[in-house]
Amino acid sequence: MSAFWKDPLVVVDNVERKLAELPIDPAKLPQFARQMAEATCLLRAVGQRQYGSISLLAVLDILLAVDYFLVLEDEVPDSFESGYEDDARKLAAVFAKHRAELKEFQVWHGRNG
Numbered sequence: 084m085s086a087f088w089k090d091p092l093v094v095v096d097n098v099e100r101k102l103a104e105l106p107i108d109p110a111k112l113p114q115f116a117r118q119m120a121e122a123t124c125l126l127r128a129v130g131q132r133q134y135g136s137i138s139l140l141a142v143l144d145i146l147l148a149v150d151y152f153l154v155l156e157d158e159v160p161d162s163f164e165s166g167y168e169d170d171a172r173k174l175a176a177v178f179a180k181h182r183a184e185l186k187e188f189q190v191w192h193g194r195n196g
Contacts, residue, residue, distance in 0.1 A: 091130035094146065097153055098123050107167055115171035118178050122149060124196070125188050134191060141181040148174045 086093045098119070109116035122145050128134035129142055151173050155161050158169040178185055 092127060094149060094153075095123055095127045095130060098126075098149060101153060105161055112167055112171050115167060115174060118171075118174050119152070121185070121189070122174065122177075124192060125185070128188075128192070128196075133195070134188065136191065137184050137188060138181075141177075141184045144177045144181060148177045 090096075102119070107116040107119060125134070125137070125145065126142075126149070129137065148170075151157055152167075152170045159166050161167060161170070
């Protein structure tokens with residue numbers, strides 16, 4: 084938390100670093116690739132204080148899903164062939180739970196991004 088407090092973009096930076104080393108195959112997991120890109124974009128906008136029209140619960144749930152993504156040795160290790168499927172399920176659940184707020188962000192991002 085202290086690293087996040089000092090630099091709210093530390094999570095985004097770590098996601099981008101992991102994706103550079105172990106990218107999501109958009110042919111195999113297109114929804115996950117899109118949702119991870121959107122989550123990263125949202126966390127960047129929130130971290131830079133450009134977007135604040137979202138609940139703390141939605142941001143926390145996204146951070147929890149992204150934190151799970153950042154763990155290499157989770158339920159299914161990410162280096163396995165199907166290693167991102169568990170990560171995809173967790174992020175998809177967050178997107179379903181906060182569908183309305185994430186839609187509002189998409190509209191905002193489309194106008195301001």
